[in-house]
Amino acid sequence: MSSTPTPEDIVRTEKAQLDFSRDMSYGDYLHLDQVLSAQHPLSPDHNEMLFIIQHQTSELWMKLMLHELRAAIGCVANDELAPAFKMLARVSRIMEQLVHAWDVLATMTPPEYSAIRPYLGNSSGFQSWQYRCIEFSLGNKNAAMLKPHSHRPERLAEVDAAWRAPSLYDEALRLLARRGLPVPATYVERDWTQPYVESAEVEQAWLAVYRDPQRHWDLYQLGEELTDLEDAFRLWRFRHLTTVERVIGFKRGTGGTSGVGYLRKMLDVVLFPEIWKLRTDL
Template identity: 65%
Template sequence: MTQSYDPGTEGAKMSFDDAMSYGDYLSLDTILSAQHPKSDAHDEMLFIIQHQTSELWMRLMLHELDAARRSIAADALQPAFKMLARVARIMEQLNSAWDVLRTMTPSDYTRFRAALGASSGFQSWQYRLIEFAAGNRNAAMLKPHAHRSDITALLVAELARPSLYDEALRAAHRAGLSVPDEVLNRDVGAPWTPHDGVEAAWRQVYADPETYWTLYDLAEKLVDFEDYFRRWRFNHVTTVERVIGLKRGTGGTGGVPYLRRMLEVELFPELWRLRTAL
């Protein structure tokens, strides 16, 4: 008979009465006790964990986007590239998560949908921070968070800070590109308006990538991020339509029509439009 293997005989620590364990470090007791279904429907646990894990990934995205913007502002572009590449991989994880949620059928969701009340992913303040950080700035989206002064303060502070795209354009200007003054000095809290001068600057980079390789790499990292972000939005629309059809969202939005409208939002429009002109 094969003897049971004891890792302790080879030095593995087996007692944690006086030491920090894996569960302690990760606060697993807190995380794993944070699921509180409001119904007895089997699939509500899937729904809760899907959204909780998405919020954890978004927490990491915000951590990386914050550091990437600070690096770009300091002209430390190489570290920013690693952070932005990580953000794209996080978006890939978020996209894959929709495949799990799509195993829930309309009948499954109907069994607990009423228990959600008016709660909706539309109200995710971390998602709103990500949109604001990337450059999709819409002050009207502060309203769903007005009941939380702490969250509102975070969102307002974000609107007062240059977005990822603003910082990228300022870095491009410092590197010698002709970025229009009205863009460099714009109200950073206002929604982005596509500018021919910005497209012309990026077109210069793409016409001669060898000369502007660092900016070329920065531009492609931004496009990667938006590419995955667009896929996330598309997967969101598809999943919602598959599960609830054209019903209104629990948070009062138009549901699928609202999400389809969000597909039209562009974070870095000039980087996409210059491709036609090359």
């Protein structure tokens, strides 16, 4: 027959449960000492901490985005659409998270940013190698975008690999072709480093899917996952543009771009053109 624990027994048990000296703790698992000591403001201004953490957390989300996006591309290439759908949905949700992150940076006013700008040198989000890999993986190929990473050979190699590889949309079209849909041979095998060129024939292949979704249900779902993804990506780009315009106006970017002008130009880029055009032609 067990005895009722005394208050002293309870205290000893609680102390044992709270002793993490011999086991891996929360901070150990997440390497929080390293993560939380990675913020090093260069200016005396209070608001620089916001600027640093905004961009560091964005890079962490982009790391997860690339992890999911690369896996999804591999799944589509291997006709494994069920896990690809989950991964692509997660990428879209990450982009939504990044859209809302701009709300926090938008609390920085123009005078506050002007106080830290001289300390930034030529550093700019334009130089984010992870963002460039995301763009290349989504099909926005541009050889000129390799140059900002040429000073870091190991990072250049990763960006170059994304530039040379088939994009998510390239693999989607190759999948349509394997399923017997009329995708031109020049879209099944081509120079993947070249920008994607819209095709009436590719649109006809997607139209065949959308006109008979019951017959092509998983391809139809793939088309909608791609639509969700580009929708979220457009919102992310737009919110970036409006935040930059709100904080710095039409000043040139610290990395040498035209700032708002460059971001507005990027809004015109369409990643999966036939999937958007078919909505008019259905």
